[in-house]
Every structure is written in structure tokens, then in C-alpha cells.
Amino acid sequence: MSGTAHPRTQTVRCGNCGRTNRIPAAADGTPKCGNCHQALPWIVDATSQDFAEVAEQSTLPVLVDLWATWCGPCRMVSPALERVARDMAGRIKLVKVDIDKSPQLQQRFGVQAVPTLLILDQGREISRQTGAAPPNVLRDWVEQTLSRRAQPA
Ligand SMILES: [Zn+2]
Secondary structure (H helix, E strand, C coil): CCCCCCCCEEEEECCCCCCEEEEECCCCCCCECCCCCCECCEEEECCCCCHHHHHHCCCCCEEEEEECCCCHHHHHHHHHHHHHHHHCCCCCEEEEEECCCCHHHHHHCCCCCCCEEEEEECCEEEEEEECCCCHHHHHHHHHHHHHHHHCCC
């Protein structure tokens, strides 16, 4: 892991105290609230240019949302994923990729339809879900994938 500071930041609201925090797109460990020190939901955008740094080099497992502006189901799935990222703050990082801005990533992951959701562990794809699903199904999928990951192979 490089210890260099990433210049790009985004803002996120602390789920515990409500304070708006700036969080880095890429960093070691987990961002914490400057006010109450709880783990913050880590929700950031990435493109082909910074996907390696933001997603593949993440120490936390990464939930990748490959979406498109013209995709109706994506508009339902994205808020559900953000909810999962908030509920699982400190355990997962949500990285959103607009495939029209990053066609290289669309090709690389063989995305045929949006939304396509990936879970990456140390840059390796460990699970994939294609198409819309209700929030509770998405959450169960993420929880089950992470619990499998925690067990010895
Ligand atoms: Zn807080």
C-alpha cells in the first residue's frame, strides 16, 4: 500500500452524528468521522484512470456498482447500495463506475448489462450480481459474500 495522499476527496454524511466529512477516494484503512470517530460510509466514484488505486488497492472489500445514466434500474439499485454501504460502514467500500465514462472497465469486466455489481477482495472478483434486486437481497448478497470471505479457504 502506498502511503501517498490522494488529492481527490468526496463528502459523506456520518451515519452516527450527521456531520458532513470529506473522505479520500483512496486511502489505507477506513475513514472515520472527525466529530464522533465512528467509521464513515465510504462511497466514492471511480473511472478507468483511478480504478486501480480506488478499488483494486483497497484494504477493505469493495462493492463495485457499474451503472449508466440512462439505466432505469440503476436509479433504484444505487440508493440501495448506498444504504448497504452506510449500514456496513467500516466493512465495505462502495465504488461507483459510470460505464459510459469508463468503457475500458466495462470491457474488462465483460459487462453486458447494467447494473452489474461486483465484490472485489484485494482486487480479485469474488462475487457478481447482474440486474436490479431489492435492497434486502442486495444486502444479503453482500453479507454472505463477506462471511464466506472471512472463512479459511
Ligand atoms: Zn460522526
